[in-house]
Amino acid sequence: MKKWYAVIGDPIEHSMSPLMHNTWMNAEERDGTYIPLHITKENLVEGFNGMKLLGCSGFNVTIPHKEAIIPLLDDIDPLAQKMGAVNTVVRQLDGTYKGYNTDGLGFVKSLEDAVGTHHKDKRVLVIGAGGASRGICFALAQEGYTKLSIANRTVAKAQAICDELDVVATAYSLEEAAASLDEFGIIIQTTSAGLNNSAFSLPLSLEKLSNTAIVADIVYNPLMTPFLAQSQQKGATVVTGLGMFIHQGALAYSYWNDVYPTADTVKPVLLEQLGGN
Ligand code: ATR
Secondary structure, X not given: OOEEEEEEEOOOOOOOHHHHHHXXXXXXXXXXXXXXXXXXXXXXXXXXXXXXXXXXXXEEEOOOOOOOOHHHOOEEOHHHHHHOOOOEEEEOOOOOEEEEOOHHHHHHHHHHHHHOOOOOOOOEEEEOOOHHHHHHHHHHHHOOOOOEEEEOOOHHHHHHHHHHOOOOEEEEOHHHHHHOXXXXXXXXXXXOOOOOOOOOOOOOOOOOOOOOOEEEEOOOOOOOOHHHHHHHHOOOEEEOOHHHHHHHHHHHHHXXXXXXXXXXXXXXXXXXXXOOO
16 A cells, blocks of 8 residues: 555644655655645544545644644654653554654754854753754754753743753743843754744844854744844854754654664755745
């Protein structure tokens, strides 16, 4: 049977995952296809049963199913278990389905693609304490970034993530983090600040940003968020969110196909889709 893959979510029509995965499969001349499936919360159990019946080879999971899919799976990778969220599901040889999380590791790959792997001893500030922040913090800790701090509007949520990490991490308010911003070598923006139509554009003041800092944003629409634009003006090295999107997909692709595809194959296609930024 021809292999088929999917991304499930609600809403799903704007997902760029089908374009990205089909571009990789076509480039490798694989006999497979990747489709978007609109599955609502109410239909998750039935939807997944249908996918199993039709022999889905693997799929990505997006909002609002990243947590709800977990009890429906046969097995889960330990890192995804810790994160409490699954974004990639693999059909194993015996037909069972195992969940992984490639979001956080995809972010780390994107960061290291852009600036190298020699920054692990720097102090890292993660701004935000939602699901995206959580995944990134666990992945950073696993990959050897051990000097972590998390800043959030609701400090208790940042503290909760710190308490669960295997490394010592500090929670800050946004104001505290802004006041000591020059102490951080890597700063990662994980809130929805700057996202097209977002209610707020900057999570904290960049006044004290060091010009040697590396600043990354997970928002990729627009590519150059106000946070990155201001950081660049202050001399910092900036890393846009598109790399995280590409590498979470590349890692998922590698779990399905045992090949890690190149970011360069899909970058121009995705940039065109984003409006030629
Ligand atoms: P995701 O799962 O995508 O990370 P989320 O769980 O809704 O999304 O998290 C959103 C993050 O943006 C949180 O850190 C949130 O701060 P709170 O935990 O205090 O809610 C942050 N955020 C949202 N709106 C904000 C605003 N106006 N100012 C500052 N932070 C904001």
